[in-house]
Amino acid sequence: MKTLLVATDFSENANQAADYACKFAGQLGSNVQLIHASSIDTDSPLQVIWPIEDQDTIIGRNDALLETFSAKLQNSVATSSGPDGYIPSIRVRSAAGEVGDLIRETVQLEDIAMVILGLSGNGDLKRLIQGSCSRDSIDFAEYPLLLIPQNAKFVPVKKIAFATDLSISDMEIIQLLALLAARLNAELLIVHVIGDREDTQLTHHINEFMKELKSRVNYNQMYYENVYQSKLEDGLNWLADHGGTNIIAVVHRKHSSTSNILHNSHAQKMARHTNLPLIVIPEGYKGMLF
Structure with missing residues (x-):
C-alpha cells in the first residue's frame, strides 16, 4: 500500500x-x-x-x-x-x-x-x-x-484538473493521474490554457494530442477543455472558481525557460489566489502514485 x-x-x-x-x-x-x-x-x-x-x-x-x-x-x-x-x-x-x-x-x-x-x-x-x-x-x-495552501479545507476529491501545454510527453503523467482519479472515483479534466498569442496550428495540435490521448489513456471520466486566459495561472485560478475542481495538477519541467511551473512562480501566484491544493509532478517521473 x-x-x-x-x-x-x-x-x-x-x-x-x-x-x-x-x-x-x-x-x-x-x-x-x-x-x-x-x-x-x-x-x-x-x-x-x-x-x-x-x-x-x-x-x-x-x-x-x-x-x-x-x-x-x-x-x-x-x-x-x-x-x-x-x-x-x-x-x-x-x-x-x-x-x-x-x-x-x-x-x-x-x-x-x-x-x-x-x-x-x-x-x-x-x-x-x-x-x-x-x-x-x-x-x-x-x-x-x-x-x-493556507486554510485549505479538505472536501472529498471529485474532480482533478491537469494543465497541459499539449506536449505528448504529458501522456505518462495523465496515465498516472487517471489511476489516481479512478481510485477516488473522480473526474479528470485535461485543460489547455489558450493565451493571447495566436497559433495557426493550434487546432492541429489539439487534434493530434486528443488522438494520442484516446489511444493511450482509457478512463471514462476524463474530459478535455480549452480555457481562454492570458496567463496559465489565471486560467487555473478560473478553474478553481468556476470549474468545480478540487485539486489542480501540473508538470514541473526542470529545464524549460517557458513552461517551468515552479521556477516561473506560477505555483506561488496560485497559492496566493486560490485555496485549491496543487499536485506538482516532475517531468519524466516513472513511479506510481497508487
Missing part, C-alpha cells in the same frame, strides 16, 4: 496541511508517514544549550509531540468520515538535520506516493515548512508533491 509522506514543523500551516493529508489518505485508503526534522546551525549559540550529545533527547521529545499530534489527526479523520470511513494508520519519525534530507531519505526507503507540504500564507516556496525547505530542494524534487 502506498503511503503519503507529510512533513511538519508544528506550525499552524504545516499542521493544517497534515490534517488535509490524513483526510485525503482516508479517501484513498492509504496510510501516512508523519515526519519532523530538527536542524541546529553549527554556528548557532543554541549549540551551547543543546549540545550534540543531547540530540537523542531532542528527537525523543519530538517523537512524543508527533505521537500526540498523530492521535489528534486520527480523531479528526474519524469525526469527519463517520463510522464506516477508513482511518489511516499514522507512523511518526523525527530526526536531526534538514527536512529536505529527511524527505529524500524517507522517499528512498519507503513506498511513498507523494510528499505533502503546507504553503505559507504568502505562497512563498521558501517557507513551505517554516524556514526549513528551500526553493531549490523543491525545484529539483524527483517525487510528486502535493502543496496545500
